[in-house]
Amino acid sequence: MERSAATGLSRARGLAGLAPSASADLRTTRPTASRCVTTPRGLGSRVNQGPRRATAAGNQKGAASFVSAVAAPETAQGAAAANEEDHFDFQRQWYPVGVVSDFEWKVERREPIEVWLLGKRYVVWRKPKKASADEPNQWSVSLDYCPHRLAPLTEGRIEDDGDLMCSYHGWEFECGTGKCSSLPQAPDALASKITANVGRSGVQLLPVQEKYGLLWIWPDTSPEGLLSSVATESMAIPPLEALEDAETVTTDGHWYARDLLYDWDTFVENIVDPSHVPYAHHGIQGSRKKPMQFGLKLSRSERDSGVRGDLCPQDPALVNVAEEAAKHEGSFIEFRPPFLIRYNFQSRSSFGKTKEVDTKRAANLCIFGIPTKPGHCRVLFKFVIVNAGSLPKFARWLIARTPTWKDHQTRNKVFDSDAFLLYLQEMELAQGTKDGWKEKFFMPTSLDALVTGFRTWVDKFTNGGPYGLAGDTGKSAGAAAAAYTKREVMDRYEQHTKHCKACSGALRNTKILQVAALVACVVGACLRNLPLALASLAAAFYAEKWKQRFIFVDHIHAHQD
Numbered sequence: 096m097e098r099s100a101a102t103g104l105s106r107a108r109g110l111a112g113l114a115p116s117a118s119a120d121l122r123t124t125r126p127t128a129s130r131c132v133t134t135p136r137g138l139g140s141r142v143n144q145g146p147r148r149a150t151a152a153g154n155q156k157g158a159a160s161f162v163s164a165v166a167a168p169e170t171a172q173g174a175a176a177a178n179e180e181d182h183f184d185f186q187r188q189w190y191p192v193g194v195v196s197d198f199e200w201k202v203e204r205r206e207p208i209e210v211w212l213l214g215k216r217y218v219v220w221r222k223p224k225k226a227s228a229d230e231p232n233q234w235s236v237s238l239d240y241c242p243h244r245l246a247p248l249t250e251g252r253i254e255d256d257g258d259l260m261c262s263y264h265g266w267e268f269e270c271g272t273g274k275c276s277s278l279p280q281a282p283d284a285l286a287s288k289i290t291a292n293v294g295r296s297g298v299q300l301l302p303v304q305e306k307y308g309l310l311w312i313w314p315d316t317s318p319e320g321l322l323s324s325v326a327t328e329s330m331a332i333p334p335l336e337a338l339e340d341a342e343t344v345t346t347d348g349h350w351y352a353r354d355l356l357y358d359w360d361t362f363v364e365n366i367v368d369p370s371h372v373p374y375a376h377h378g379i380q381g382s383r384k385k386p387m388q389f390g391l392k393l394s395r396s397e398r399d400s401g402v403r404g405d406l407c408p409q410d411p412a413l414v415n416v417a418e419e420a421a422k423h424e425g426s427f428i429e430f431r432p433p434f435l436i437r438y439n440f441q442s443r444s445s446f447g448k449t450k451e452v453d454t455k456r457a458a459n460l461c462i463f464g465i466p467t468k469p470g471h472c473r474v475l476f477k478f479v480i481v482n483a484g485s486l487p488k489f490a491r492w493l494i495a496r497t498p499t500w501k502d503h504q505t506r507n508k509v510f511d512s513d514a515f516l517l518y519l520q521e522m523e524l525a526q527g528t529k530d531g532w533k534e535k536f537f538m539p540t541s542l543d544a545l546v547t548g549f550r551t552w553v554d555k556f557t558n559g560g561p562y563g564l565a566g567d568t569g570k571s572a573g574a575a576a577a578a579y580t581k582r583e584v585m586d587r588y589e590q591h592t593k594h595c596k597a598c599s600g601a602l603r604n605t606k607i608l609q610v611a612a613l614v615a616c617v618v619g620a621c622l623r624n625l626p627l628a629l630a631s632l633a634a635a636f637y638a639e640k641w642k643q644r645f646i647f648v649d650h651i652h653a654h655q656d
């Protein structure tokens with residue numbers, strides 16, 4: 096039993112890059128507080144989502160299979176339509192697009208927020224200052240262009256009343272309705288007539304909701320899609336549900352968000368592959384001298400619930416040996432479409448007089464791969480330990496009090512260390528569909544089971560991925576590889592820091608300390624105070640090094656001893 100617990104802790108430490116870990120059975124969840132969804136006009140402004148447990152995928156058809164040749168329609172068009180019905184619907188899903196606290200920081204500075212989803216650019220905004228702390232956030236999301244002359248609204252400004260002003264000609268749009276509220280180029284009487292035509296003068300808002308500290312949007316704005324958004328609950332994620340359950344002891348890290356310069360499917364393929372961790376992330380998470388000591392057995396492959404691999408003995412001869420299989424019981428890695436990759440590592444510790452009474456802990460990595468646009472994706476990451484009461488108090492205290500910016504430094508190192516590898520790997524395949532993977536990949540071990548399972552899921556249940564076949568840019572490997580330099584692929588500032596409240600604040604403070612150190616160095620030199628001048632110069636030097644950690648740090652694998 097102790098050996099099993101130690102195994103779970105070791106796995107979590109290696110893959111999460113954090114201090115102690117744990118495990119738990121998360122097959123059941125408790126209801127959480129009601130959540131509200133803001134919907135466009137005509138569907139009601141607030142819809143109580145309540146504690147329903149159905150997910151977006153769960154409200155659709157169950158897992159589908161390909162239409163057989165016998166049952167296929169006689170015409171090619173009919174066959175295509177039937178296959179389309181069997182495909183996973185990427186449009187009618189709830190997607191988390193960012194961390195609410197970071198978005199709030201932006202709107203308090205009057206800045207509209209740009210987000211990409213499924214190849215389209217959106218603008219996010221709300222009222223900069225709420226009347227009271229109890230006033231709910233009323234977020235608005237629309238396509239990022241002004242109906243006047245298609246200028247990007249993300250280059251505009253949020254007014255005091257929450258209206259979004261276009262910076263090109265000053266048109267304004269109401270938060271919560273999208274109606275044009277100001278048209279400076281027309282007298283009041285004419286402006287009223289023009290703005291009454293909401294369909295032409297206003298912007299259409301998407302359904303939006305807050306959940307788990309994230310902002311979620313629904314991209315399908317067709318009449319049927321809008322109705323579906325009301326009836327469909329966003330994905331329920333057990334470890335994140337546990338964070339909202341007062342009866343469950345949990346410990347968690349901070350939300351981390353970053354935009355990556357490689358495709359959604361490359362990201363998912365990478366994350367569901369645990370065997371790369373001790374090599375690609377050597378010295379950050381694990382060591383190349385200690386490769387993974389387990390295998391994966393594919394246990395699920397369905398259209399709406401995705402693929403799952405259960406941990407099993409690495410040696411195929413031991414898979415059916417009960418004693419060996421028990422060491423990995425309950426631990427799994429899964430992909431749930433359209434965005435969730437979850438690592439769940441179980442470990443057990445017995446308490447009391449009998450071993451029948453035990454406490455289960457779960458170390459969970461909740462990793463969201465959001466399909467933003469072809470060749471790009473956004474990652475949202477959170478580490479959660481459920482039933483963490485049996486962890487040492489110091490470990491729980493340490494995790495809880497790690498500053499957000501410090502936690503994000505670790506995450507930056509992780510994503511930097513294989514970013515350029517993945518970018519160049521992707522260039523060897525066509526962006527978007529990557530339908531040549533079977534011929535180009537050689538994957539003979541069980542640890543590649545989820546990679547094979549995911550790629551097969553994409554081929555079987557989608558039309559080439561979230562963007563369809565149009566997502567394939569058609570670029571040759573050489574032309575695509577020339578698009579970005581290594582520095583651009585690993586640019587921490589553009590991909591993370593400037594969007595993150597904590598890291599932007601830490602960078603600002605570092606710059607202030609650097610300037611103060613340089614001033615002190617000059618003062619020390621003028622006063623001929625050598626110790627002060629040298630100490631200040633050293634402080635300025637280290638401030639510069641810390642400043643670069645928020646901007647760009649090269650990662651050379653050959654130098655990682």
